[in-house]
Each structure stands twice: as C-alpha cells, then as structure tokens.
Amino acid sequence: MAERNPWALGPSGGEHCSPEERLDALRRAPFFADLDEGALAEVHGIARARGFVPAETVISAGSPADALLIVASGALRWSRPTAEGKDVVLDLLGPGDVCGSLPLLGDARQVDDVVGQTAGCVLVFGAPAFGAVLARYPSVTRRALETVASRLEEAHEAIRRLSVATVEDRVAAVLGRLDLHLGRGAQGVRLPVTQEELAGMVGSTLETVNRALARLRRRGSIETGRGWVRVLRRDALTAGDGAG
Amino acid sequence: MAERNPWALGPSGGEHCSPEERLDALRRAPFFADLDEGALAEVHGIARARGFVPAETVISAGSPADALLIVASGALRWSRPTAEGKDVVLDLLGPGDVCGSLPLLGDARQVDDVVGQTAGCVLVFGAPAFGAVLARYPSVTRRALETVASRLEEAHEAIRRLSVATVEDRVAAVLGRLDLHLGRGAQGVRLPVTQEELAGMVGSTLETVNRALARLRRRGSIETGRGWVRVLRRDALTAGDGAG
DNA sequence: CGTACATTTGATTGAGTTCAAGCCCTGTGG
DNA sequence: CCACAGGGCTTGAACTCAATCAAATGTACG
Numbered sequence A, B: 001m002a003e004r005n006p007w008a009l010g011p012s013g014g015e016h017c018s019p020e021e022r023l024d025a026l027r028r029a030p031f032f033a034d035l036d037e038g039a040l041a042e043v044h045g046i047a048r049a050r051g052f053v054p055a056e057t058v059i060s061a062g063s064p065a066d067a068l069l070i071v072a073s074g075a076l077r078w079s080r081p082t083a084e085g086k087d088v089v090l091d092l093l094g095p096g097d098v099c100g101s102l103p104l105l106g107d108a109r110q111v112d113d114v115v116g117q118t119a120g121c122v123l124v125f126g127a128p129a130f131g132a133v134l135a136r137y138p139s140v141t142r143r144a145l146e147t148v149a150s151r152l153e154e155a156h157e158a159i160r161r162l163s164v165a166t167v168e169d170r171v172a173a174v175l176g177r178l179d180l181h182l183g184r185g186a187q188g189v190r191l192p193v194t195q196e197e198l199a200g201m202v203g204s205t206l207e208t209v210n211r212a213l214a215r216l217r218r219r220g221s222i223e224t225g226r227g228w229v230r231v232l233r234r235d236a237l238t239a240g241d242g243a244g
Numbered sequence C: 001c002g003t004a005c006a007t008t009t010g011a012t013t014g015a016g017t018t019c020a021a022g023c024c025c026t027g028t029g030g
Numbered sequence D: 001c002c003a004c005a006g007g008g009c010t011t012g013a014a015c016t017c018a019a020t021c022a023a024a025t026g027t028a029c030g
Helices: A019-028 A037-046 A127-136 A139-164 A167-182 A195-202 A206-218 A234-239 B019-028 B037-046 B127-136 B139-164 B167-182 B195-202 B206-218 B234-238
Strands: A048-052 A057-059 A067-073 A076-080 A088-093 A098-101 A113-116 A120-126 A222-225 A228-231 B048-052 B057-059 B067-073 B076-080 B088-093 B098-101 B113-116 B120-126 B222-225 B228-231
Touching: A019 A037, A019 A067, A019 A120, A037 A127, A057 A067, A088 A167, A088 A195, A088 B139, A120 A127, A127 A139, A139 A167, A139 B088, A139 B139, A167 A195, A167 A206, A167 A228, A167 A234, A195 A206, A206 A222, B019 B037, B019 B067, B019 B120, B037 B127, B057 B067, B088 B167, B088 B195, B120 B127, B127 B139, B139 B167, B167 B195, B167 B206, B167 B228, B167 B234, B195 B206, B206 B222
Parallel strands: none
Antiparallel strands: A048 A120, A057 A113, A067 A098, A067 A120, A076 A088, A076 A113, A222 A228, B048 B120, B057 B113, B067 B098, B067 B120, B076 B088, B076 B113, B222 B228
16 A cells, blocks of 8 residues: 555654654643743753654653653653553554653652654653753643643543443544544544554454454544554544534 | 541531631632731632532532632532433542632633532632732742643543543452542541442443442452442552553 | 331343454565 | 564454342341
8 A cells, every 4th residue: 555654764763853842732732831932942052852763762750750741753652551561552653742740840850751653853841850840831730731631631531432342332432532633634544543543442352343443434424454444434433422 | 437537517507607617718728828817818719618518519510610619628529421321420529629720710601610518618710819819929820730630640641541541440440549638637438439430540341449438348458338439558559550 | 116228138131251263464585 | 685583463263251230138216
C-alpha cells in the first residue's frame, strides 16, 4: 500500500524537532493557554528538548518525580505496570499533551511508564524550571488544574465503561477517542496502535480485541492493518458505547 | 446487635452540623492545608452550610456547575449515571473531602450525582465565593491541583484494577480504601454500604459481590450485616489485589 | 406483626480468557 | 532476488469467571 505514514521517522531519525514544532506544542498545551507569544518564547527557553524513537522509554515507573513533559511531535504511550506483566495502557499522548510528575505537584516518584509510540520529541521541564514558570505566570497553575480535572473526568468515564460496556464497545470508544486525539485536523489517519496495545487500553486480551475489530471492520466502521487502525466513521463507533 | 451506629441520625435529624464540625472539616480539607486559623475562619464565613439525609440528592447530574462542596460530617456517595440505569459508584466521600464543579475549574455542568450515604452536612461554596477564596489565598489553587492529581492517580489505579483483578480482589481493595477513608482514626468502623452499592463501586453485580464477601468473611477478614461491612484486618484485604 | 428491603443461595447462560496453531507482512542477510 | 525469521494478525476450541434468572431467608422499622 502506497500510503505515506505520517508517523514515520523524519530525515533526522525523528529524534529532534524544529523550534517551530516546539513552540507550536507550547501553544497547544492547555497549561499555557493564557500566555502571549513573548511569554511562550520565554517558557520555550526554559525547557529542554528531547527526542525519542518507538519503544524508547522516556519516563520509567519508580524513578524520581523530577520531570514534566510536553509532547512536541509524535506520540507517546502512557501505561501502568502490573505485577503480572500485563501493562494497562492509560492513554496515548499527542502534541500538546502533558505527562510526568513533579514534587511540586505532590508526587515523589513516577508511578507510570511513558514510552515512545512513534518517533517524536518532547519538551522537558525539571522541577526548578517549572517552579519558575509557575511563579512567573500564575495562570499556569489554574490551567493545570483544569487540565488535570478534565483528565480525571476522562478517567471516570473510562471506569464507567469498564464497568458496564462490552469489550467491543470499549474498543470502539477507545478508537474514537484516539482518532479525535491523535488525528487532530486530519480525518481518518492511520492510528499507530497494535492490537496488543489496544487490548492493554481496554483491559482485555489480544484475541478478544482482534475479534471485536473484525466485527467493526465487517460493519464498515474501520480499516485495519499491521500496526494501525483507521477510523472511517467516528459517529458509527461511538453510537453503541452505552454512554449516559 | 447492640452496637451504636456512628452514622445514625443525630437529635436534630442530622441535617445540621456544629460550627466546630464545620471548621474541623475545613482543617482536614487538603485545599486549605496552608491556611492559618484566621484565614480558615474567614473561609468558613464565606461558605454556606447545608444538611442532608440518607438518599437525599445533594448534586444532580446535568445541573449547572455552580457548587463546590466540602463534607463536614457524614458521608456522601458520588456516582455516575449510565444509560442502563446501573449507576457506577465512583467514590464515597467523608469529612474533609471535596466534590462538585465550578465554571472556574473548566466545567459547565455537573456530570455526576452526589447523594447522601448517611446523614450529615456539607459546606457549600458558590462560584463567586470560591473565586474570592482563590483570589485571596493563592496557595489554595496549588493545593487544589494536588488534590485533583491525587484523585486522578486513584482513578488510574481503579482502572488498572478493573482491567486485571477479579471481582473478589476489587471488592477487597474497595473495602480497604473505604475503611481507610471513612474510618479515619477509628479502626473497624461499620462502613455504611449495601452490597448493591459495593457492586456499583467494583463494576459488578449484587450477587457476585455477595459471594465475594462470603469468601472474605469465611477467611476472617471482614464482618457483614444488613447495610454495613466491617473490616477486621485491612492488611489481609490488600494482600491479593494484584498491585504492581 | 407485617412489610419492605437486604442478603443468601442455587441453576443456568454467556462473554471473554486461555491455549494452540496457522497465516501474512516486513525487514534482513545471503 | 530469494529464503528465512520475527512480529503481528487471524481463527478454532476448551474452559472459567461472572452475569442473569429465580427463590428463599433475614432483619430493621413502622
């Protein structure tokens, strides 16, 4: 198939991103919604850039809580390790999304793993750097509160779904959200997820997810391929998810 | 059984709480951890008190997001309505806990129901009142951020458990958390939950929860009765929950 | 003392996991 | 250019946990 993969490694191997991409990420980050261009440039100066490739660990659970990341390009997978080794994927993160924790925010250790889903680049704030931003721009704290509150809301929705919906409904819901989330602007992008990762996201198994995807495919809602899923009709997906 | 029920209605029908109880709730609320007694008294003056009885709706999903509540006494049930009518219980709230949403925090409507679990009393902040508190005491925003972040963390843990643990493990985990949460200080309090509510909390059914409780009871970890559960050995409960 | 509601227990059914095997695509190295 | 190997996808069959359906028993409270 001769389709260009928008997540493919760039010429530089994908480990870096341009200053424009970095600034754009800051503009999209809800944290900084109230800042003007000058302030954004200043914040940009405080951050450090770091590239990553697929499967590269960017944050590892148990390490000190000393980094806050903002995704500039590419996608990251945020997952929680379990004793049995079956990681639960909590979210996929795209440009403008935030992850990581800081002592400032009440955490001592990172609890979750964050690894590269595609190649890309993140902006990294250390604790002192982010503290400086908070002190200088009080609006950032309020925006951060909103961001976390809306994440909490999404998490509650995920809990509700895990409680009442079937695997097929949950797969559909996750695909709809990923499409909305990672496919900003562009409709019907190939979402870079394997079926195993989807299983981790809906709390199920590879095989069951495969069967659910097969039904969705037969129904014409999606297309699938090796390592990707394309959502054809987002509305059809979210129709039967038992939402309140 | 001749045991006094600590959640029973008081002489006044439980709809009110004393000024001391209200101040105590504010002291326990993480939001106000940085405030001194003078500031607390001032905040206390801004809030309005409201009593509730069991099963009374305090916040109803879909209503305007114009109230932030802090529990002063008693317990509230925070649940999310589903299309099928099977409410998913997201948490039980005790003294010092916060719930509700405000436009300030990015919400337009309440998404969840909050109803009385026992009798008790809450402190209510309207949007302007809470805005005034935020303006006067900036530390409150930061504390609020910590609070919401820790809630998010708990929600992620719940997601992980729903994904990998059995119903019995989930029941045990929820009981452990409720005991820690609602039984502050006093060990082995009768937790005011029915098995149906527990089912809502672990995403299961009445009957399955009953069988799980029976096993835990046989094992000597809990005692149960009509409308309550007592945790005897909290450590024994959390042993097998498949935590990472 | 009866009524309403919570709990308990049994039988049945079904969605989903687990185990097992085969296929297909892609990248690699001869 | 072809063979091969690894990873991801697909499918089948047995099995398991939990939901569902159906009573019966207990218990608080008017």
